[in-house]
Amino acid sequence: MTFALPITPPSRVAGLVSGKPSLGGGVDLPVFYPATGAQISTLTEDDAAAVDAAVLAARAAFDRGPWPGLSVAKRIEVLEDCRDTILANVDELARLECAATGLVLKELKARHMLRAASNFRFFGEYISQAAGQSYTQTEGYMTYVTREPVGVAALIAPWNAPIALATMKIAAALAFGNTAVLKPSEQTPLALARLVELLQEVLPEGVLNLVNGRGTVTGAALVAHPGVDLISFTGGTETGRSIMSAAGRNLVPCTMELGGKSANIIFASADPDRALDGALQGIFSNNGQQCLAGSRILVERPIFDDFVARFRDRAAKVRVGDPLADETEVGPLASLSHMNRVLSFADTAREDGGSLLIGGTRRDDLGEGYFISPTAVLARSNADRCAQQEIFGPFATFIPFDGVDEAVAIANDTAFGLVSYVWSDHMPTVMATTPRLRSGVVWVNTPMMRELRAPFGGFKTSGVGREGGASCEAFYTEEKTTTIPLSPPPLRRFGA
Template sequence: MTELITALIDGETVATGDAPIAVINPADGNLIAELPEADGATVDRAVAAARRAFDEGTWRHMAVDKRQEVLRRCADLIDGAADELADIETANTGIPRSQLRNRSIRRAADNFRFFADYIGQSVGDLYEQNPDYLTFVRREPVGVAALISPWNSPLALGSMKIASSIAFGNSCVLKPSEQAPLGISRLVALLGDAGLPEGVVNLVNGRGATTGDRLIRNPGVDVVTFTGGTPTGRVIMRTAGELLKPATVELGGKSANIIFDDTDFEQAVDGALLGIFTNNGQQCLAGSRILVQRGIADRFIEAFVARTRNIRVGDPLDPATDIGPLVSQRHMQHVLSFVPEAGSGDALLTGGRRAPQFERGCYVEPTVVLASSNDARVCQEEIFGPFAALIVFDTDEEAYRIANASRFGLVSYVWSQSIARIMEAQQRIEAGIVWCNTPMMRELRAPFGGYKDSGVGADGGAACEAFYTRQKTVTIPRRPIALRKLGV
């Protein structure tokens, strides 16, 4: 029986909405759920519930230690349901279950624990330079946050938005991607058992252009955050700006992965493979442009291609699977559209086709292309799949020029055993995050956000506190003061 995915408002399921959106299992093409698109009235009801919860103040005025207890219970509930969440998320996204179980779901629980710890250490500012006054600055929650989460890592990224917004006392309305709503819908339902007051976390479903737009425009929403594609991010920023609502958007990437000739060779090969093929290649932080210095290029390319051919494409429920199906038929066709044609100047080294061993499902062979130059389409556009573009460079200066010749600037990777080279690289690269001699490492205390078309604003401890709270300056005389008497 096909599951019906509903909205969750004030702790109650709400099934009203327009004609259902089909949710398909990308492994076999079967319909697994139907998603009624929340109409305007449903969205407004969700915002009203969040606003009422915020105005009543039960959550935002709760003692910090009590709020911490609730956030930690949220994490414990996620841990307790990890197997269930992994099964749901795998069926919906095609991401290998082992990766979800060991990374994304663990990260979802860690998000709540991190912000529970963070709010216990937050401090205000005190200014006492003026001998007659004390001035202190405190932070207050902004109100109601609209959270729009992506389809490529729903639990990890959706939970980050929920945990960071409510930790500081806000209420929220979450709209997950209509392509992958199942895992995050189950997570929101779980949170109801953690002790959150009704209305603090609400969920609506639907497309961005309809449900998402209505949510952003609702006057009861105070701030907006979005993770997803750059074109949609532009629309959201424009809409939020017209309404004078602060917004953060974490968008696309075409990250440079620079392999210098003095690198630890095996580490660099391992890291480059993980950087592009983890999560089925569907991640904005993928190291999709691999820049290799000429002195080791032939050896590196040979090893990288050989290892790529050994990557196991298969059933995402199989623990031995490295890459599962892409999220949809439409996205599979998008990824395959980047395979270079004969005579284009770019050389297809391996992959470049739908995996032939599967009769059904959105399976694509991991693909490697040697690009003719950084101007090639495979180097400039975000493919968002298991698709690596290799570029050979000669000098360090050339590597920095190629890395920065992109409209994106989310992350970058640097592989070298020279600390001087690493320090120069991190300074020269135009990206919000630079990972040196490591694949993806997420430090929640530090800001995570991009330059250029990769977004505006950041996630992370202090970055989230700045976004989800308002500053209030309070000035108090140290002693009674003599005031000028007007009109005497």
């Protein structure tokens, strides 16, 4: 079976430095359409020299350009123009995103692109209300605190939701007056390359630059560059460790939004239908490829068998297929190697003494694309590798528990701590559970909901730092304290 391409992508994709194609200098990298496995474009990798040119362009725009000193009112206008640009190009951007990621097109249009546009509006609104601090408690003095942009931001975006997650970084960095160099994943460069090209029409020269390539080449050159002042990364935990190590040598601050193995805790006191819908959405949306997936489904023992049976029945009916079709619920995984890795965990579960409940196989009936059946396993215990390692696909692991104490113990028994889910209509159960969960976000009786005003990030190996309104302000700005005497103070006259 061969699925139509959502759009004819450019034959070659290159970076952009001050609005012009980058120098490249690296190898050519293929870009594939996950629904067919066919190569659809070629990416020009940027080597260290090309990265240097991009950083220098951002540096010049920060040191000598108008952007850092632009009034808040003017900066808000530009952020609104960025939002309008996205909304005017939703169809093209969504189709390019679909072509490289295999994500379902209707979801990209309805959620990802609108989230990207709202990121710019949110930070425009945020800076319009931002306030400084002043202190007059010390007699004879007034001290005030201002925030200033840090400088050149290196923004490294993941492959699972490129536009939605990259624009959070771009909008935040620019809103506070920084300039930026963006590096998308080499697997999914199409939509972000087009977006950066479109935004050149509304941004001053050099404010937003784009480099492309592998993490070991382009990414390594970017995070080690002495002209970079701060780094924001979303991706895998091991890559995050490498980036922080390189950044530490230059004392460059970082925010890291990394992996997850989130517990979705379903108590017997939950609304069974809503909890089931939430569990399915939590593991199968975005083709299962999201760090905040509820991938460990913990179900209280009295309802365990019934819940698992109902989950299995529904999972068997999940519509896997063409990402362009409106009826499709789960599209292909992002790459052949990732598909094979996800499928390997079915054998891993059996090796650890668990059992396969459903799926675990490639959908060969859908052609050469990277499709798999929605998968769930019953773990022998939370120590099983399927319960400890991030699989990052439409692959759920079920574990039974008895009572709040055991649920919390299992949920916290992981190296990760990004999000947790709690399903219960019994408020004492909710309140006994949520404060004890070691994760940066807890969602109660709801699937994924992102409140941009609130901090988002993880405990333990799920990340360092937070994204969100005040959190981004703290990261993308430097605090400056200025003290002024209200009248000339007495001075000691050394040597008089």
